[in-house]
Structures are given as structure tokens and as C-alpha cells.
Amino acid sequence: MANNNEVRATAKYVRMAPRKVRMVVDTIRNKSVEQALEVLQFSTRAAAEPVAKVLRSAIANAENNNNLRSSNLVVKAAYVDEGPTLKRIRPRAKGSASRINKRTSHITVVVAPRKEA
16 A cells, blocks of 8 residues: 555544535645645635644654654545535525535545655
């Protein structure tokens, strides 16, 4: 599955629609971690905050668990999977109701040293 030098971090059950989070995740794939954090810092999208949090977690895992230097890390993979959907109901006219789907996401970021990625 993964090489020894690949390090991952995951955030589960993030209360944002996967489609919206994927737009942010696509901007950081295959960038150096410094560049990726910079892109996320100046992004206007709300999803940038949880994605940045997961990226910082992956960097911390690489430094503390694998003794890698953050200066030469690259975002090797970043993807968003769909979590469970919270189903809610909004009352409508004539006693009927319509469904509201509150979607959740699982965000995963994989970092690796530059020479490997």
C-alpha cells in the first residue's frame, strides 16, 4: 500500500459537503507543504480551514513519528471521501415535508519527502 516514508492524516465526519471540500483539496495536490499552506491561508473558501488543519497534522506526524524534515515534504495525495449524510426535514405547504441532506466528509492528506513524490 504505502511506502515507509509516506505519512498520512485524516479528519473524519467534517460537516461540509464533499463536493465543496474537493474544490479546495484539488488546489494543494502535488505542491510543497509550504506552498500548500500558503494557498490554503489565502483561500476564501470555508473548506480551506479543515483542510489546512489536516495538512498541519500530516506534517506533525511526519516530523514526530518518522523524523522527516518539513522543509522537503510534498503533498503526494489528497482526497475527500463521502461520510454519512444527516437527513433532516423541512416543513412545506399543505402539511408536506421536504428532505434536507446535510453531508459530511472524510478528508485525507498524504505527505512524502520530495525525492519520492
